[in-house]
Amino acid sequence: MQELSKVEIYYDGDENNAVGVKVNDASATLQDLLEAWQPLCDDERLYKLYAEGQQGACKACTINCCNTAYVIPDLIAVKKMAAYTGLNYPDFFKRYFQGEKLKAGLLRILPNPCIFLQDNICTIYPVRSLICRFYLCCEITGDTQQLIYSLSWIGATATQLFAEELRLLEMSPQQGLTSFDLMFKNLLAEYRNDPRVNLFMQAREYSDIPLAPFL
Helix, strand or coil: CCCCCCEEEEECCCCCCCEEEEECCCCCEHHHHHHHHHHHHHCCCCCCCCCHHHCCCHHHCCCCHHHHCCCCCCHHHHHHHHHHHCCCHHHHHHHHECHHHHHCCCCCECCCCCCCEECCEECCHHHCCHHHHHCCCCCECHHHHHHHHHHHHHHHHHHHHHHHHCCCCCCCCCCCCCHHHHHHHHHHHHHCCCCCHHHHHHCCCHHHCECHHHC
């Protein structure tokens, strides 16, 4: 008898093949989810809004997400990115994040396009953040959207608290912030007292994050 994977991807059967996640084991971790999710990037069954002909691999796409995304990375990714680039945390934040956003207490990676994008290739792909790993320009079922939304934003909130502890952020007046800035700042404030943030604060790897508290 074939053993079930801890996390499975399924398609809900509508015309756009919306993606869903099924967790089969209470011990499943975020790493299990990421391993199940990664093949979707190259799954040509998916209707992808920005892909040529609405189908194709994310690897070959040059249309949207890496050029325009508002990326606030999760804490596990931040620590791995800093190590990957060989920088200490103060230098990493100074080099790769928008200075005006840092002054306003926000942690946006330099965009338009993403500073880590070179010749349309992600230079930190193995350690990219959750928001990058999970983004697909396709239909996703509602419960799966909520799962990846919670994981990404709670992980980003852990980054916020980590940066505050290291005094890497300034908290200047909010003048000049865009509507997106304010929305994300409010989200981070909303999640900062969520006990699940401690899971990211204490973890070294995605395998240290159980999925059960997010289901």
